[in-house]
Amino acid sequence: MARRNELQVAPKALPVPDDELVRRVQAGKTEAFEELVRRYERKVYNVVYRLMGNEQDATEAMQDTFLRAYRFIGKFQFKSSFFTWLYRIATNTSLTKLRQRKSPVVMSLDEPVGEGRDLALEVPDYKYNPEKMMRQRELRTALKDAVDGLPPDYRSVVVLRDLEGLSNEEVSKILKLSVPAVKSRLHRGRLALREVLADYL
Amino acid sequence: MDEPDSDVSNCPECVEFARLVTDYLDGDATIEVRQELMLHVHLCPHCARLLWGLERTIECYRSESSCEVPASARRQLWEALMRELRGDEQED
Numbered sequence: 001m002a003r004r005n006e007l008q009v010a011p012k013a014l015p016v017p018d019d020e021l022v023r024r025v026q027a028g029k030t031e032a033f034e035e036l037v038r039r040y041e042r043k044v045y046n047v048v049y050r051l052m053g054n055e056q057d058a059t060e061a062m063q064d065t066f067l068r069a070y071r072f073i074g075k076f077q078f079k080s081s082f083f084t085w086l087y088r089i090a091t092n093t094s095l096t097k098l099r100q101r102k103s104p105v106v107m108s109l110d111e112p113v114g115e116g117r118d119l120a121l122e123v124p125d126y127k128y129n130p131e132k133m134m135r136q137r138e139l140r141t142a143l144k145d146a147v148d149g150l151p152p153d154y155r156s157v158v159v160l161r162d163l164e165g166l167s168n169e170e171v172s173k174i175l176k177l178s179v180p181a182v183k184s185r186l187h188r189g190r191l192a193l194r195e196v197l198a199d200y201l
Numbered sequence: 202m203d204e205p206d207s208d209v210s211n212c213p214e215c216v217e218f219a220r221l222v223t224d225y226l227d228g229d230a231t232i233e234v235r236q237e238l239m240l241h242v243h244l245c246p247h248c249a250r251l252l253w254g255l256e257r258t259i260e261c262y263r264s265e266s267s268c269e270v271p272a273s274a275r276r277q278l279w280e281a282l283m284r285e286l287r288g289d290e291q292e293d
Contacts, residue, residue, distance in 0.1 A: 030286040033282075037278070037279075042269065049268065055271060055274065059277055062270075063278050063282075067281060070282070070285060140265070143262050162262060165263075168229075183223050186223055187219075187223040190223070190226075190258060193262070194255055194257075197257075197261060
């Protein structure tokens with residue numbers, strides 16, 4: 001037991017700050033960029049998945065985001081955090097792809113939710129309640145459809161603000177909008193979602 | 202989407218409620234504004250329903266956990282990245 005406590009108090013190396021990693025990349029140390037990718041791949045994937053609405057497009061958008069970030073990192077001037085800058089690239093990449101999309105993607109209700117997504121489903125309370133579990137599944141499908149159905153300008157605000165949990169100020173920097181504009185789009189987006197989800201609430 | 206607030210009545214208090222409800226939901230409203238909104242909700246069943254629906258909607262999608270990057274997506278990303286990074290190293 002004493003041995004276990006000793007292990008617990010062992011000093012842990014602090015992670016290298018993002019800005020320092022960026023400086024290393026700018027100095028030609030490509031492995032520092034790999035560390036930035038490892039640090040943010042999940043966050044970026046979640047944003048682009050929620051914006052694009054399907055795994056294939058999200059995979060492409062995530063790839064484009066990191067490649068663009070790498071190509072332009074030399075021009076990064078530390079005026080914002082690396083994270084804000086990366087989210088801006090991810091959002092712009094996704095919105096450009098969405099606008100280029102000729103017709104909306106129609107998701108089959110029978111289609112699996114997607115590789116990896118079921119792993120993230122944390123519903124222990126419903127483990128022994130199939131009815132609630134099914135309702136939760138229906139709700140997730142309805143939620144995804146509702147978010148996918150929002151116009152891109154509203155969707156980007158709802159995804160960043162409510163699903164990714166960023167502040168109004170962070171969203172305003174990423175989308176280059178005023179805070180009142182973020183709030184207004186958020187309100188309209190939430191109203192639209194509420195309408196779609198009304199039957200499940 | 203042009204008139205998403207069409208289900209809000211034209212009564213000035215309800216219009217004001219709709220204007221301030223986002224701040225309230227995000228915890229950005231002052232105590233005075235919160236009290237004012239709560240008083241209105243007690244008097245107006247329409248806005249009470251609106252608030253309840255919005256709270257439940259937000260609660261519902263905030264409870265969605267984030268997903269892992271699928272293995273195939275991660276593989277494609279790293280393959281593309283390695284090509285890009287190695288390309289740079291070779292140029293050096």
